[in-house]
Amino acid sequence: MALDSVKRAQETPEERQPYAELGMKDDEYQRVREILGRRPTGSELAIYSVMWSEHCSYKSSKVHLRQFGTKAPESEALLVGMGENAGVVDVGDGWAATFKIESHNHPSYVEPHQGAATGVGGIVRDIMSMGARPVAVMDSLRFGGADQPDTRRVLPGVVEGISHYGNCLGLPNIGGEVVFDPCYIGNPLVNALCVGLLRKDQIKLATAPGPGNKVVLFGARTGADGIGGASVLASATFEDESQAKRPAVQVGDPFMEKLLIECCLELYQADVVVGIQDLGAAGVSCATTELAAKGTGGMRVDLNLVPLRDPSLRPEEILMSESQERMMAVVTPDDIPAFMAICDKWDVPATVIGEVTDSGRLVMTWDGEVIVDIPPGTAADEGPVYERPFHEPAGQAALNADGPERLPRPADLRETLLTLLGSPNLGSKEWVTSQYDRYVRGNTVLAQPADAGMLRISEAMPGAEETTRGIALATDGNGRYARLDPYSGAQLALSEAYRNVAVTGAKPLAVTNCLNFGSPEDPEVMWQFSEAVRGLADACRTLGVPVTGGNVSFYNQTGSTAINPTPVIGVLGVIDDVARRVRSGFPEAGLRVLLLGETREEFGGSEWAHVVHGHLGGLPPQVNLEAERALAAVLAEAAARGLLEGSHDLSDGGLAIALAEACLSRGVGCTVTLPGEDAFTDLFSESAARALVCVRPDAFDAFAELCVRHEVPCSGLGLTGGDALVVEGVLDVPVAELREAHTSALPRVFG
Known part of the structure; x- marks a missing residue:
C-alpha cells in the first residue's frame, strides 16, 4: 500500500476516502477539506474522525453543557474546572482533591471484563495527569433485570474486571451503585470514578509550551487492541447486527499502570514535567492535538519512533490505537536525562517522539514523508457543534398522567x-x-455500604504533614425519575449524592457527572438531555457546588430503544476531622x-x-x-x-x-x-x-x-x-x- 503523504494528497484530490466508515458525515468531511485546502491524508482522516467523534468532541452536547459555566456558582474551593482532564478543588491545609467520573458502557457489553477494567484504568490516568496520586475508585453500575440471561453474562465479568484492575493497583473501592432495570438490557452502564490527592501548588495541566521542548511517550507499547475503541464504540448506535464492525476493546495491564503511577509521582516530585496528557480515547491523536493546541501551538512528531507491540501497524492504526497504560509528557531538553532515568528506575519504557514548535501546525512524519500537517486546534477544539432539534416525547404527557x-x-x-x-x-x-x-492502603474511613465513602488525607499521601481532614464521595442517579421528568430527575440525583455526603458529616464542595442517554439524533432523547443539563446546572447554582467536569455518553440504546435518561452525579465533600465522621x-x-x-x-x-x-x-x-x-x-x-x-x-x-x-x-x-x-x-x-x-x-x-x-x-x-x-x-x-x-x-x- 502506497504511503498516503501530504504531497500525495495534494496530487490526488479526488481519491475516495472511507470517511463514512470512520463515522464522519459528508459535511464534516467537506469541512476537513476546507480547513486543509486539500483532501486529508489517511492519517489526517484518522485524527479528525476520532477527535470529531461524539465521544471526544461533545459535538451534540456542547451547546447545552455551557450552562455549567454560565450558571456556575462562585466557589473559593474550585482550583481547576471544566476543560482539563479532571477538576481540582481545595480541601484545606494546603491539599487539593481531583476527581472525575467517565463511562465505559459499550466496551463493557462487548467484553465485560476488559471493558470494565480499562474503564477503571482510563479514569485513573485522568487523575494521574493532574499531578495527583490516585487514592480511591468508585463505580456506578446499571444492568438489565437481574434474572435476565444478558445480565448474568455481563455483570460477573464487569465486577471481575473492576475488582481485578483496582485491586492490582492497590486502590480501595469505597462506594458506588448497582442498579437493575429492564431498560439497560443490551446496554449496561459502567461509570467509573477516581479521586486523587495532591498539594494545591503542584497541579499539572495538559499543555505543550516552549518551542524546543521534547515530547515523550512513556508507558506501555502501542498495539492493535482498541483501535478507535471508545471513540467509535461510544459514538454510534449500538445494534446487535453491528457486531462485525465493532473495534476490539482495549486490553488492560494493571501492573504496568501501577508502575506508571509511581513513575509519574516521582517525575512530578523531581519537577521534570512541563505538561502531561494521558492516552485514553483517540490515543496518540488526542494527546498530540490537545497538548499542541493548549501550548505554543505547534508540534513535530516522528511516528516511526512510537514503540510498537505489533510492528505491522500502519500510521493510521498507531494514531487510532487506544492501547492502555500510556502517557505523553512535555519535557525540557535539559531535563530529559533525569526524566529517562526515573522511567528506567520504574521499568517504564520512554521514548522521545518529537518536539514542541511555534509553527501553529501539528506535523507528523513516517518513513521520512510528511503524513500529517494540520492546525491542531481544528482537531482538538474546533470540531462541529450541532444544535440538534429536540422536543418532548410524544407519550410524555400520558406517562405523567x-x-x-x-x-x-x-x-x-x-x-x-x-x-x-x-x-x-x-x-x-x-x-x-x-x-x-x-x-x-489503610486510609478508608467509610466504605460500602455506608452512604458515602470517606478517606483520611494525611495518611493517604506518603510523607504528608499530619492533618485530621478527610474527603467524602458519593455517586447517585435514578433513571426512572429522569424518565418521568428529566429536569427534576437530574436535580434529584444531585440532591441524593449531596445528601449522602452530608449524612457522613462532610460538607459538599463540588460535582462531577456522567450523563448517559440514547441517540442525540433522536429529538426526544435530546429533549431529555437538554432538560437534565438545565436542571443540573440550576441545582448546582442553588446548592453552591460547581461542576468540575465529567462525561457525556450518548447512543446508549439497542436498535431504536433508548435507555431511561440516566444522569449519574458524583459529589465530593470535605470534613475537618475524620474522627467526627x-x-x-x-x-x-x-x-x-x-x-x-x-x-x-x-x-x-x-x-x-x-x-x-x-x-x-x-x-x-x-x-x-x-x-x-x-x-x-x-x-x-x-x-x-x-x-x-x-x-x-x-x-x-x-x-x-x-x-x-x-x-x-x-x-x-x-x-x-x-x-x-x-x-x-x-x-x-x-x-x-x-x-x-x-x-x-x-x-x-x-x-x-x-x-x-x-x-x-x-x-x-x-x-x-x-x-x-x-x-x-x-x-x-x-x-x-x-x-x-x-x-x-x-x-x-x-x-
Missing part, C-alpha cells in the same frame, strides 16, 4: 417491607462489593431515633411501584434544594459538635428501608411510632431532603435547637434497642429475618 395513585395499596406492610428489602435494587450488594478491596445506622441501644425533613405522598418512579407493580408513571418526588441545603448544614454542624451517633439518608424505598438498613448495620433493633396518619406513606414514600438520625438522650435538646435554627423539621420516632424492627401497630420483624431477606437477593440470582 398515569400516576401511581391508581395502584392498590398493600394490605400487609410487613410483607411489602420484606419484598422490597429482598429485591435486587434494595438488597445487599455484598455479593459485588466483597470482590473489591475497600480498605487497602458519622456512621450509618444504629450503633447501640438507648438512642433517640429522629426523622428529619417533610414526608409527602410521593410514589412516582418509586421502588414500591417498580418492584411490586412493575409500574412507571406520574411525577417523581418534589425537589426542594433549599431544604437539602438546610439539612446538610444541620448534619455538618451536628457532626462537628459530636451530637450524632448515627445517620442515614432516605431515598429508594423510603423510611422503611432506611430503618431496616439502620438496624442491619450493627444488629441493633428499634421501636418507633410513625408521625403521620397514613402508615404506608410514612414508610414507603420517597420524598427528598430527608434523613434518619439517632442521638443520645442528653444531646437531644441541643440537636433539636439546631434543627429549629435551620428550619429543618424534626420528628421523634422512638428508641433504638432490642432485636427487631418494631413499628407500633404496623409491623414487627426480627433483625435476623431482615438480614435473611436483605442478603439473599443477589446470591439467589448469581450464586
